Amino acid sequence: MIDISLMICTRNRRDSLSATLDSVAAAAGGQRLELIIVDNGSTDDSAATIRHWAADRPFTVRLLSEPRPGLARARNVALAAARGRIIAMTDDDCILHPDYFEQLIRAFAAQPAPVVIGGRILLGDPADLPVTVKLEDHPPTFPK
Template identity: 35%
Template sequence: MNYTFTIFIPTYNRAHLLPRALASIEAQTFRDFETVIVDDGSTDNTEALIRDWQARADFELVYFKQPNQGKYAAQNAGVAAARGWFFLLLDSDDRLLPDTLERILRHWESIPESKRPRYAGVEGLVESMDGRRVLTTPYPSNPCDISYLDLYYRLGIGGDKKHAIRTEILRRFPYPLFPGELNSRDSITWNRIAHEYIFRCVNESVQQVEYQPDGLTSNRFRIRMTSPRGFQLFFQEEITLHRAWLARKQLRRSTIEFIRFSLHIGLGPWAQGKQVDYDPLWLLLLPMGYIRWWVDLYRLRFKGGNIRNRAVIHN
């Protein structure tokens, strides 16, 4: 690794927002980093903008352009190209605080060296662009050393968090990709990582965010209907690999979602049963899963139009 950090930006038609993200990188007090941008098939002037920044930036700026494949394919490509020991995701509509990298490194170095192999990285909170509001639930202690599974499923602390994670770990846990699907769930990777690693979580804002009306957060139904295989795999793993962390209510809900998305990808009861070892709860909830599927079909036919053929815009 040539750098301490790789700051990664996946982007799609966000030329009007990228200067804000890049300016926040330029302002970092800690300078041992590179920036990798993967352009996921933009049709605006993103490439010209980045070429201009490459010519004048005082930091390493690497740019790749790929056909539109979605944010998670872009991240896999960014991880493969990264030369930083830590990998930090910065969505194109967000920005770093000036001392973000400096503080993340300081929190990492506060972990005893002998214990660091157990840690995936450092995670913090996000705040509004004006810095007046923290937008996510804080951790129960500061610092809090915990896995994603324990944090989310056992403590019930969710919401948007931002982290720097060891690049070598992300290379072991790439996002699963499916032909024709552009999206998945971030937590499919964090759940897998949590079986082996924990994070040092701190109650400090490390990024400022501005959620866009055309972003992932604002288009949940459309995203799920255009990426059913990714969501089916997520819920399958949730009720099998991560079952021990789920409360009964969550287990019921996730089982229904597994049935719902299995039907969307053409898996009937026999194929579903094989994937969950014919779990009695799955059998009991089959009717509820079918109802969820029928509701989706109604929405797609009478309210969604040609939703399956629409491009999914991502941050």
């Protein structure tokens, strides 16, 4: 049985994706892992880069395609293909911490029932701040 299905969706991010994939490999250790990558209509050579990278991995790497643009569509394709007990996702420009999978398994093992767990994002590039984090003096409220 596969313990973790890690989903990554990508579109024309070949260069940042390479570092992400290398961080997945460095964190994988001996985990029973499948990596599901969905190419969301890339026009660069992302798919070829992924195939080359995946060739000698000790874990399953599945490259799927969703030609219709949209992160939600790509994630739905990945989710439908996932077989792991734990389903995780990261972005194609993120670098996983070396103990990411160990901590993930530990966090889920501590839960008695199915859960959704969110993680902390540490920005490596301050230019990503306006895209990743929305800061407001008066957050919106939604009345019942």
